[in-house]
Amino acid sequence: MIPIDPIEPIDVDEVAAWHDTADVVVVGLGCAGACAAIEAAEAGASVLALEAAAMGGGTSALSGGLIYLGGGTPVQEACGFEDSPENMAAFLRAACGPGVDEAKLAAYCAGSVGHFHWLVDHGVPFEARYHPEHDREPPDTSGLVFSGGEDAWPWNEVATPAARGHHPAHADAAGGFLMARLLEAVAAAGVRRQHDTEVDRLVVDGGRVVGVECRIAGERRHVRAARGVVLAAGGFTFNRPMVEAHCAPLLRCNVPIGTPHDDGRAIRMAMGAGAEVANLDRIEVGIPFAPPRSIVRGIVVNGAGKRFINEDTYAGRLGHAFLTEQDGRVFMVHSDDTFAVNIAGYKPRWVAETAAELEVEIGLPPGRLQATLDAYNAAAERGEDPAFHKAPEFVIPLRPPYGVVDLSVDRSWYASFTLGGLVTDPDGVAAPGLHAAGRTTVGLAVGGYVSGISLGDGTYFGRRAGRAAATS
Ligand SMILES: Cc1cc2nc3c(=O)[nH]c(=O)nc-3n(C[C@H](O)[C@H](O)[C@H](O)COP(=O)(O)OP(=O)(O)OC[C@H]3O[C@@H](n4cnc5c(N)ncnc54)[C@H](O)[C@@H]3O)c2cc1C
Structure with missing residues (x-):
């Protein structure tokens, strides 16, 4: 180096x-x-x-203007989210780690409510309104979003999920x-x-x-x-x-x-x-996934045709994993009834009646995408995702015809x-x-x-x- x-x-x-x-x-x-x-x-x-x-x-x-604040800010409380400095620290230690500086983490979480008031006192207003789409600034003046995968596996097992993305009262990007x-x-x-x-x-x-x-x-x-x-x-x-x-x-x-x-x-x-x-x-590494959040009903596979992450996690965690763990070669498989055009205008690059055709067209190892779909669909029939714990509301069996969005780093927005x-x-x-x-x-x-x-x-x-x- x-x-x-x-x-x-x-x-x-x-x-x-x-x-x-x-x-x-x-x-x-x-x-x-x-x-x-x-x-x-x-x-x-x-x-x-x-x-x-x-x-x-x-x-x-x-x-976008999102400011990560928690521990029980007035906006969190008004929107019905329970939080504490300890809960916030447990989440950030896991999501921003490994290796988070403990002294900074403790100070930041303990000081977060005070920092919210300081910002307000210095002219930065927040509306006590929760916006249900994740990971990016709301299109309106809503003051709170989930912005780090707090409610998705594995972080939902580490700390009680609480939205902490505070959005100043300005429509859309508020920076x-x-x-x-x-x-x-x-x-x-x-x-x-x-x-x-x-x-x-x-x-x-x-x-x-x-x-x-x-x-x-x-x-x-x-x-x-x-x-x-x-x-x-x-x-x-x-x-x-x-x-x-x-x-x-x-x-x-x-x-x-x-x-x-x-x-x-x-x-x-x-x-x-x-x-x-x-x-x-x-x-x-950020990628534009939601809105709409429903896009996560598809499954993401790597160049070996295998799933490797829960699609409903934070988009920045997805992007980082796509690039650094999967060498930027990633594909999202959808059915007609799961696909939705998202904020980035994702469109299927390949459409086919069978997984075997897709394996040939995309260049995946024979039989691997089929095996992935078989395993995913079998559990999805029960509304479960035992492999990666995607939230049940997004777990729907994928049926032909399939549409595949190319999320590879040379074909998509990173x-x-x-x-x-x-x-x-x-x-x-x-x-x-x-x-x-x-x-x-x-x-x-x-x-x-x-x-x-x-x-x-x-x-x-x-x-x-x-x-x-x-x-x-
Ligand atoms: C589209 C977009 C969306 C984003 N959304 C969010 C979000 O919602 N929430 C979030 O937390 N982060 C977001 N980020 C990231 C975030 O904006 C930055 O990481 C953060 O603003 C950095 O702040 P800073 O004060 O360190 O640097 P900056 O805001 O870049 O300020 C540094 C300043 O130093 C000046 N400067 C540099 N070198 C010198 C020099 N030698 N002498 C004098 N001046 C110098 C620069 O001109 C600049 O004004 C986003 C970024 C982008 C581009």
Whole structure:
């Protein structure tokens, strides 16, 4: 594996003059940076936010806006879901693991209800209305969805299922709305902002980060951070050499998630200042399954014609398994009475009267799809799925003619982004004088993923990083 090339910091002695000074300098104004800036300012620090793009928002503003919150939020309670921090932690430990950072997990789950109120207090409203379709933002202003497979096997045996995908009160994708509200709060907190400003390097004094070097309108400038720097500059999805070296399967996905500023520069700058990195090989892989949820009545088979997962699990778990465990070769078999055109417009690529014909047309080993259908249908007659425990409401025998959707990675919609980054503690400490949050860091999702956890842990740990920087 090619090591990442750290960006060496410059020594404070090389700084001829400081162009600007603030107690806390925040790099990047996505969800993590905005929350860090607000908290730092509310803790009494003077804050300067430096943003590479012409306006703040980052990938967060392009997102669906789902925020993973639980433990008994007012929206959960009003919608009839019982939850507790312990129940939430049990689920996230399993779904986002293995290897979830226990200190961050405990802090996040214990702080989740408080974080909900903080978001509301800072202008992000939620309606107490549950939307029954899973895994993506509701088309209306409903405030709550299942967004991680909580009610599907195997997670429904790990924790009591509770919906936790909190959707700000804005129809459909709410990321732009969320960021507009958070950036209003940034302004209200008195944070100074400098756009079109790309931070290139850190400045150190005796091993402690004391500022940044940046380009403002092409001019090289140095900005002093009297108390600390917070890096919240996204991941490395758009740094092709880094992705090739560490998580090459991402390159097979036709939709890289992020902006060109997800270039890994912040991660490399922090490494140069002594920060550690981890999980650079981990990626999230999303596929558009529901709506309608009924699409999961079909069965998914791999290149050997075998089922390998319950189709009603979280779409991100499906996508990850399709790509990383099945080499991106996956097919979904339907009957006339189970098929429904879904949000991505899935259409059958093959239609046939017999499994044997499909095996030839698709190139599956002879007899294998037939065997899979025979076993599935025999149990489905009883409304059961002993192999993968799909919920009975979706278990229907599949009868000819069959239609098969090609869900292979080179034929279907796969979206992906990086999960690896800087190792931080719950207060975002990455190195002396240096804090970080959001996709620049290793978040809660390390093995698996749930929708809403990026905005969730980005906003929560962004706040913690901002406050810690302000008070250090
Ligand atoms: C279509 C889509 C839907 C999604 N839906 C969801 C969802 O519903 N829920 C969820 O949790 N996640 C979702 N995600 C993922 C989520 O949006 C991101 O993982 C998350 O927003 C990352 O937040 P961040 O603050 O770490 O980074 P960003 O929001 O990308 O912010 C980083 C900022 O840093 C700036 N920057 C970068 N480098 C520099 C530099 N050197 N100097 C100065 N500034 C710099 C960037 O310009 C950017 O503004 C979605 C993503 C997409 C694209």
